Amino acid sequence: MIIELTQLTHKLVAQNKWGQAFDLIKTLPYPDVGNVLDKLPSDAAYKLLMTFGQEQRSHIFAYLNPVKASELFHLMDGDQTIALIEGMDHDVRADLFNRLTEEDRNTLLAGLKPAEREDIRSLASYAEKTVGAIMTSAYIALEDDLTVEQALLRIREKAADAEIIYQIYLIDKQRRLKGTLSLRQLLMAEPSAVLRDIMVTDVVSITTDEPQSQAIKLIAHYDFLALPVLDGEQHLLGIVTHDDVLDASQEESTEDQMLLGSVRADYPNSTSLKDASIWLLYRMRVFWLVILVFGNIFSGAGIAHFEDLIESMVTLVFFLPLLIDSGGNAGSQSSTLMVRALATGEVRARDWTFMLGKELSVSLLLGLSMAAGVSLIGFWRGGAEVALVVSLTMVVIVMVGSLIGMLLPFILTRLKLDPASASAPLITSICDGVGVLIYFNIANLLLDMPSI
Amino acid sequence: MIIELTQLTHKLVAQNKWGQAFDLIKTLPYPDVGNVLDKLPSDAAYKLLMTFGQEQRSHIFAYLNPVKASELFHLMDGDQTIALIEGMDHDVRADLFNRLTEEDRNTLLAGLKPAEREDIRSLASYAEKTVGAIMTSAYIALEDDLTVEQALLRIREKAADAEIIYQIYLIDKQRRLKGTLSLRQLLMAEPSAVLRDIMVTDVVSITTDEPQSQAIKLIAHYDFLALPVLDGEQHLLGIVTHDDVLDASQEESTEDQMLLGSVRADYPNSTSLKDASIWLLYRMRVFWLVILVFGNIFSGAGIAHFEDLIESMVTLVFFLPLLIDSGGNAGSQSSTLMVRALATGEVRARDWTFMLGKELSVSLLLGLSMAAGVSLIGFWRGGAEVALVVSLTMVVIVMVGSLIGMLLPFILTRLKLDPASASAPLITSICDGVGVLIYFNIANLLLDMPSI
Incomplete structure (x- = not known):
């Protein structure tokens, strides 16, 4: 339309x-x-x-x-x-x-x-991506000694300027937040009641320097219309509203997806894909592609090191894409799960040893399942010895890949970096390089080749 | 706490x-x-x-x-x-x-x-993921011949049962939606005014069978508190509220991320990662890993076909991970951009020829940039001929990968499947197989090898 x-x-x-x-x-x-x-x-x-x-x-x-x-x-x-x-x-x-x-x-x-x-x-x-950057000062704050009737009159006067009139904030003379009332509660209360006596005093709030994602989490968890923003001394500085939080939530999910798809997310997403110039699209995409090419040079270097082995047994190359991709895929799975769990607070940075133990068990099971399948192909292409090399490599690669994917978000958190930047393509590149080394070292050991 | x-x-x-x-x-x-x-x-x-x-x-x-x-x-x-x-x-x-x-x-x-x-x-x-599944019937509907004063009294009576009282729906005797008023508008209006004369008649609405994502989009776009849900004859069936939409939006973004990270998204995300059993985690992850192993067998088959070529020139293997990963990365970029543009409606299914032309230009530029870098390494590892093979392959692979990534979401849309299932790992597997064929065919042609 x-x-x-x-x-x-x-x-x-x-x-x-x-x-x-x-x-x-x-x-x-x-x-x-x-x-x-x-x-x-x-x-x-x-x-x-x-x-x-x-x-x-x-x-x-x-x-x-x-x-x-x-x-x-x-x-x-x-x-x-x-x-x-x-x-x-x-x-x-x-x-x-x-x-x-x-x-x-x-x-x-x-x-x-x-x-x-x-x-x-x-x-x-306020810095971008913080609560301060999305908060507004157009809220209704009343003193807590008013009656319900007086409050309703004041709300009527102020309604034109406020962004949200359905949640009222009660403050003292120093603008310290004392409580809140919803307009629904006001409408249902006795007109002569004093706000102080009916207000909710146990108020969930946030500070300006916390990340937007924290505001999104609180508003979604409590089904709030708005969340008050306070400074260290309980002074009311502003509110974050449900609509700004929905916009921010959609923006964050876009950025996460961009990162996972290895597209730079720091370009204006206001331009539609259909209207974006070829030059803009090029700049959004070239950065990660080039970074990843350099990442892959390490895999190449690993391969170069084993050239004699490969020459004497070319069948090994058959399994190369399959094995190294499996490590990368397992790694991006565990990093996806871990990044999300860290973001929602289900898992904290200090849980890393506990999660490590769990990851070892899960990735062992995954590695064994995949080794079972791939050993058949190994047997068919190169006999029992190749089957053994390929299955053993699969187990080790899936476990190592999973551990890299799992630990990277914790390490990034420790370094005060955004764990979400442990994006799938980055992990794939790291796992590829490591995978090549694991594969040819195992092959070299087991196949009893002329030494390199 | x-x-x-x-x-x-x-x-x-x-x-x-x-x-x-x-x-x-x-x-x-x-x-x-x-x-x-x-x-x-x-x-x-x-x-x-x-x-x-x-x-x-x-x-x-x-x-x-x-x-x-x-x-x-x-x-x-x-x-x-x-x-x-x-x-x-x-x-x-x-x-x-x-x-x-x-x-x-x-x-x-x-x-x-x-x-x-x-x-x-x-x-x-109502079916899952549709508007019907998240709508509620606890709204306030009034007849449009009431005065503002009468309306406020009625709202006070009904407030306890309604999920949202801040948006009022005006209906006729047949429950057909005639207009809406916000509580803010009511509070600011003359008490004697008749609702019919002050209501907003141009109401944005949705039907029960539309996808949740459409409700999210409308509520985010118009900053609504709630969106009325109508049937084909304009009867009011329910409303979708801002808090349900925020929950649904967060759930959808989780599912998209899971898919991009190749984790099955149809498992209950109510369990936290820390508490999830090893067996549950295994089942969430094994599906995609096994699918992708089978996808990679095609790359292996391509390699097997060119075994003689590889044996006579092992240096070619050096560039294998680098080249095929580049195709996969370029492909997952274009599919990420396209899936999102289709979801937000920036691009429609019928635009595919237009987008194809654009993608050809962008991917040519990307391919040329990456070829420039990789040709130097090619020259260093194997001389001018290898440099030529590798750069030419890079251009072709990046272009083909981008086109696959771009077209897959359109094809899935045409087949009435969710375009988001064109996940990065799937595209990577397809591009790997195609990349192997492109690489060794080009090498075979240009390096003047003994015929296979």
Whole structure:
């Protein structure tokens, strides 16, 4: 539907029928207006955006893709940008601010009211991927000595500015969080009750420097609409809302998948694959491919070392891809399981010895099962001796591969690196190199070859 | 914190101090009580659960892991189970119902009031992974001729039973959805206004048979709290809420990662990795490993076919892991990108010819870059001729691998299969086999060897 609307808008704009184009999109939800404007040339998108009222304009702007947003931003004059920024949700405008050039930031800050300036500065100062970077300051905080009736009146006044009005935060004079109440609880309470007496005091909260993933976990676990963000002295700094967490969760899952598929995840995923330029796609993919080629040179070096052995028994090459791939596959399995278990907190870094013991048993069973299958093929291709070499190699390779895959996430955690970067293709490369050495060393020992 | 509480509860229960154990956990949020009970022996968990009031019991039960839930369910008598079920959220109890045995279901249905029976039956009848399976019938629907004041009164009455009271659905006498209003809009409206005149009529909705992923996409896109579910005649059947969608989104991302890491995703992920038995872990992993071994036999067969060539020029083996892995890596990149683009709708099945052209250009660039690097190593290991063979092979392998990776998701979509099953290890195996053939054929042609 959006695609048809975009085409129609495009046509109307090309014929200079601005009024009709505006009528077509003016009643759409904001995210959809954003989608339509994304596909239009910047000057046309600018003209249509400015036809909307001031408040709508700010909301629509938040849903534009970052490239288009920055183009439109530069088409506006100073007053327009300031009005635009003032109307935006607090977390969104801090994000936008972070993407501006130094010069644009200064021009913008100069034009803002001091309170707004302070709000942007503080929200924009948090590191990416932390709770601070996705929190918003547009929540409703009330003092805990109000009655339910007074509270409902205050909520009505503040509703226009708050991002979420369904969860109310109760604070003392120093802005320390004392408790929360949902709007549902307020509606069901006696109008004369004092908030302090009915509020929930056992509040789950988070701090600004914790990772986004922790906020996602808490909101998903407790089915929250929003999670309060506190500093070390219990002062309320902001909230993280369910919609931001859903967006962040989808973004993280995309990045994990990209990494597992060996695509660089740090490129803007706002551009669709269909529209992405060939040059962008090339840059997203070339990095890991080249890294992995260099990783594979070690396998080559291993093979070069055993050239005489291979020459005297070419059948060994038959099993090469099969054996080394099995090690890589087993390794990427255990790393996938371990990365996830570390991320959800099921397993902690100090559990590594316990998990090691378990991995040894599981990978022994896996290695034995696979050796059984592959020994038949070995027997058929090269007789009993080759079958023995191949099965023994399979067991050792699967166990070593599994252990590498299992330990790598723990080692990365210890080095304060993201365990998710133990991606499948990286482990495959490491296991390939190790696998070659295991294979030809076992063959060399058992097949009683002329010494190398 | 939960871990310490669990240990403490465990200790108290072992010393028969039931009262103290109950005091310890009675004020915790429901998901946390569920976590503590999960770790206790079933009889102790049962005794503690029954100490809670009827309503709390139903809520806590919903957060138990499925295995523990079914054990406790069987410890209760008929009246207890019926009371438990009646107090649960509608979508949760339909889920529980689907996990019961035929016999338990019939006993349970017999004890329920007709309306509850009908509700469970209809919610439980939807296929897994569809919108129907995660929707709930506990929403607030009002007739559109009420005033704002009347509506607020009705919401107050119904708040206890509804899962979400912040989005109100307006229906006509036939339960057809006419519009929606948020509680925020209601609070800010004139008390005497009629709902019909202020409601939003352009409602985004979904049908029961659409995939969960579509609901996730819509809720994330529009920042909804809930999404109404309609049948073909616009009748309101239920709603999907933001918290169910966040859970489903996290579950889907886990499954995708499992698949990419070649772990079977259809095992219960309720068990933590630390607690999972060795036998369970074995079964999760052995399936893909064995499948992939058989996939690799084709590479072996290719190698066997060229044994004479390899024997006369063992240096060729040096480049084998490097070349075939590059094809697999390039292939898993393009399939990762394509699976995701198909899932989000950026690319449709009919775009495949357009994407094919793009993939040819990108993979040619990638192949040329990698060939440049690898030709130097080729020159060093085997002179100009080998360098030529290796670089040419690299270009062809990267292009063929990319095309396989790109086309597989489209083919799977056409065959009505989930494109995500084009997992990286599967593509690697296919590309390995094809890569061996490409490599040795090119070598055979260019190196002017004795014919095979």
